[in-house]
Amino acid sequence: FAAVGHAVPLTETASSLRWALRLLALTPARPSAETRPVFVDDHLSDLLLLQDQPLAHALAAHWLRPLAGLTPRQSERLEVTLLAWFEGGGAPEAAKALSVHPQTVRYRMRQLEKLFGPGLRDPRTRFELEMALRTRRLMAQVRLQHSRVGRRTGRAVTTNFPPLVAERMARVNGL
Numbered sequence: 001f002a003a004v005g006h007a008v009p010l011t012e013t014a015s016s017l018r019w020a021l022r023l024l025a026l027t028p029a030r031p032s033a034e035t036r037p038v039f040v041d042d043h044l045s046d047l048l049l050l051q052d053q054p055l056a057h058a059l060a061a062h063w064l065r066p067l068a069g070l071t072p073r074q075s076e077r078l079e080v081t082l083l084a085w086f087e088g089g090g091a092p093e094a095a096k097a098l099s100v101h102p103q104t105v106r107y108r109m110r111q112l113e114k115l116f117g118p119g120l121r122d123p124r125t126r127f128e129l130e131m132a133l134r135t136r137r138l139m140a141q142v143r144l145q146h147s148r149v150g151r152r153t154g155r156a157v158t159t160n161f162p163p164l165v166a167e168r169m170a171r172v173n174g175l
Helices: 010-026 044-050 053-063 072-088 091-098 102-121 123-153
Strands: none
Touching: 010 044, 044 053, 044 123, 053 123, 072 091, 072 102, 072 123, 091 102, 102 123
């Protein structure tokens, strides 16, 4: 299993190596006949969001605080809907990604507007919220991958960030 760093001038090879090793740490090896290398250039935003995992957890906790009063199931649905809405650009696209009716997305977006207020119209707030949602999804995905590898190899796998409640993990497009 290998990671390929990004192309850099010779004087910055240590940086490229550091990010390739970090990507390897975040991407557990999957034993198969077709194990392919992972490329840092394909995961730059993931590496940026997860370079300081306690800070990433704090970001998610801060920006997603309005969802804290909901049940885990309600919170998960709204998180998934909001991220799909950000990624898709509107209700029809989000509905298609979530396999729900567009009216369901519109209803959930009205709920989110009540929780987050007019901030959902502010570009900076939208950016911060999308980072928080993506960070939460990435942390859950990494934790899940590491736990699968730990079960297969029979060894304990530890992480540097506190675990999220399983019911609170956002799942978008099968992630």
